[in-house]
Amino acid sequence: MKRWLVCLFIVLAARMAFAAEAPLLAADETVEKRLVAISEELRCLVCQNESLAGSRADLANDLRREIRKMIAEGKTDQEILDFMVARYGDFVLYRPPVKPTTWLLWGGPFLLMGGGLITLIWLLRRRRQLVATSGLSDEQRTLAASLLDKTDQ
């Protein structure tokens, strides 16, 4: 009986410890979710192919700390992104804004695709013209017909 009581006590104590932790986790979760959402849009400047969310670099830790602080202060996502851009430039954004210096960046792929399409159409047209003009002469036609006749027999 005594052993059962001890077991019950341990189970209850464990549940209480869990219950005490739960609300804290829930409160943090919204902040952490926003932190991840924002920092996935940002480039880590130390290891440039990683996002701020994924990077373990020291600077990335510091920047996540700053973002967490700003979220706690009630700043909007845009305000936080502006904070980062003001310090590190458009380069920190994985989706840079469309402006004169980034026109080529945004338009470049479409320019290349347009160039490719124009070349393709030009090539196809030229080929069709070649096929159309390379008809057989009357002499060749009768020869071909007689050859065909022979094979049919």
Add this chain to the structure above:
Amino acid sequence: MKRFLLPLAAFAVLVVFLAIGLTHDPREVPSPLIGKPAPAFTLPQLHDASKNFSVADMKGQVWLLNVWASWCVSCREEHPLLVEFAKTHAVPVIGLDYKDQVADAKQWLEKLGNPYTQIAVDSDGRVGIDYGVYGVPETYVIDKQGIIRMKHTGPITPASLAQKILPLVKDLSQ
């Protein structure tokens, strides 16, 4: 023969583009702070924590802000050059000791020489973030009005000092 000309020309263009790309340093990110006022800060000094260094103190002078740390390997590389430069007394060089231990920083300077007019201690890196620091060492040239005129990321080399920093400093000092 003629049918090879077009692909060959395209290939040549590609090679030129790639060759230009190779000369760019991908770590060199243009700073949005150039032409903007140097972010204000007031931090304790390394050798006397009771005294502060403040950006406002430097108004009316052209000065260099050199971000360094005792744990930073490239800082060791540029240090002799900074020490030499400091001997010329061209402009004050202010050190920003970035995310460092005070004892380590002091020891480092004792061993390698102290080129700095004053050193501010940025122990948690908060000021570094305001300056957009992402790879120490970094050096800023700040004019008499307190505007950042240039940023050099990475160790200063004799070439970058002679060709970029010194001419700009001379220009701004007039």
